[in-house]
Amino acid sequence: MADWAADVKKYAPHADEAVIAKVVRHCGIALQKADSSLVSFSDKAELDRVKKGFMTKKLEITDEAKADALLAEVEEAMKADRTKNRVTVYYLLAEKAGKLSVFGG
Template structure:
């Protein structure tokens, strides 16, 4: 699945860091080859828990309470509400940006 992931991220932040986007794409790796895995299902509690635990806690190393992480994920979901497809790269970018962790991907 060849796709310019930056196009979607730029809808939410026209000044997005392209190197950080590239780093997030690299982090997601093979998951982006599958349409289903390249999207975040905000209606699936297990998916949201996976985003919180695998991305926010494990990858970004965040140690704040789960409730704060869950609120950030919900906030990104609300921000992207108009999009029927919520690209994983965009979701991860917005979360990393929210927590000031974009440098992890540059």
């Protein structure tokens, strides 16, 4: 199993481990396969899934421009990393949107 907390802390050094654990739980089965445990920022369909499935449903972000801006911000922050772990992407999206409280943070 990947060390999700270590990956998140590369970008958010003070990340709350309990919140990370809840994000991992939220991702659930998607983390079991290498391909689905990653987010491809070059795949429009993947980004649409992240927006609809996570940002709209979980974070309640309905403004598409805001969602796109948050995704761009996270993509920029993680650009040096060839693989973008779903847990890290979701944590950073929640953090930048001020929505860590959704996960108890």
